[in-house]
Amino acid sequence: MSTLLAVNDVSKHFSMGGLLSRRSVAAVQDARFSIEADKAEIFTIIGESGSGKTTLARMILGLERPSSGTIQFRGQTVNAKADRAARLAFMAAVQPVFQNPFEAFNPLKRIDRYLESTARRFLKLSDQTEIDKAMDGALQKVGLSLAEVKGRFPHEMSGGQLQRAAIARALIPNPPLLIADEPVSMVDASLRMSIVNLLKSLRDDLGVSVIYITHDLATAYYISNRLIIMQRGRIVEMGDARAVLENPEHPYSRLLKASVLSTEDAGAGKLGTDPEMVAKASRLVDAPPGELVEQPDGRLVRVY
Numbered sequence: 001m002s003t004l005l006a007v008n009d010v011s012k013h014f015s016m017g018g019l020l021s022r023r024s025v026a027a028v029q030d031a032r033f034s035i036e037a038d039k040a041e042i043f044t045i046i047g048e049s050g051s052g053k054t055t056l057a058r059m060i061l062g063l064e065r066p067s068s069g070t071i072q073f074r075g076q077t078v079n080a081k082a083d084r085a086a087r088l089a090f091m092a093a094v095q096p097v098f099q100n101p102f103e104a105f106n107p108l109k110r111i112d113r114y115l116e117s118t119a120r121r122f123l124k125l126s127d128q129t130e131i132d133k134a135m136d137g138a139l140q141k142v143g144l145s146l147a148e149v150k151g152r153f154p155h156e157m158s159g160g161q162l163q164r165a166a167i168a169r170a171l172i173p174n175p176p177l178l179i180a181d182e183p184v185s186m187v188d189a190s191l192r193m194s195i196v197n198l199l200k201s202l203r204d205d206l207g208v209s210v211i212y213i214t215h216d217l218a219t220a221y222y223i224s225n226r227l228i229i230m231q232r233g234r235i236v237e238m239g240d241a242r243a244v245l246e247n248p249e250h251p252y253s254r255l256l257k258a259s260v261l262s263t264e265d266a267g268a269g270k271l272g273t274d275p276e277m278v279a280k281a282s283r284l285v286d287a288p289p290g291e292l293v294e295q296p297d298g299r300l301v302r303v304y
């Protein structure tokens with residue numbers, strides 16, 4: 001089995017503050033996981049706000065350089081400074097889907113223009129009929145069509161439709177991997193499940209793997225094959241999504257699950273739960289980090 005993506009002990013530190021008050025923020029610490037090439041899956045990264053999800057995603061996309069460790073895609077190290085051809089090939093294969101589709105599109109630019117420039121850039125197409133065919137093909141995959149989208153501006157579509165169009169744009173180069181950072185959190189609740197189901201069908205019908213970043217345990221449970229739970233930059237638990245979410249073992253994973261059950265604003269990424277549990281999980285952050293240890297069911301849990 002060949003490896004599509006390998007994240008090898010990756011850390012990212014940011015320097016903050018002025019000359020005299022400089023401090024370092026450990027956004028991601030020693031992240032390690034891999035995704036296989038011939039087994040499409042939805043691999044979910046869960047954690048509350050500030051746990052390092054986006055930083056990890058940006059490193060996988062080559063937008064941020066790890067402070068230590070390496071990320072390899074199809075055996076090649078992801079390198080923001082690679083030559084243009086290598087960078088373009090990588091960008092075609094690992095496509096992002098962002099949180100807010102209204103920010104992903106320029107409000108003054110017609111949506112099909114975005115899709116067209118993606119087709120020109122990554123598929124090297126110049127013939128209009130071929131470009132239209134590639135755009136329509138990608139739009140059909142997300143339940144839209146070129147006829148519906150052509151000539152329309154972002155504000156002329158719903159958030160759900162626009163997120164579909166953003167996913168269609170990402171699909172144009174036929175990528176094996178999508179990195180979807182909170183793709184449903186800005187979409188109306190009534191349309192959210194249709195986007196979640198779309199990600200599922202991309203995996204099942206097109207064989208596309210998705211790194212799904214969220215703080216929403218319910219959708220994570222529904223679509224993920226495997227997941228990792230991150231607490232302040234560290235993976236605290238990793239394994240089969242249902243096993244972990246049904247029976248979380250790390251105190252922070254338990255806290256996350258309990259907070260979802262006890263609050264209504266889990267969708268906002270906030271934790272509001274039993275103060276004792278919060279204190280217990282927070283104390284773990286200051287304790288020296290234990291190892292990730294494999295459990296009998298195959299999951300990894302950080303010793304605490």
Ligand SMILES: Nc1ncnc2c1ncn2[C@@H]1O[C@H](COP(=O)(O)OP(=O)(O)OP(=O)(O)O)[C@@H](O)[C@H]1O
Pocket residue numbers: 014015016025026027047048049050051052053054055056269
């Ligand atoms: N460019 C940066 N400079 C300094 N600190 C940063 C930078 N980017 C992220 N951080 C810090 O790194 C930590 C992790 O942030 P990150 O955005 O990765 O978390 P997140 O889990 O994606 O949060 P959210 O769900 O709010 O997007 C936070 O403490 C954040 O303030």
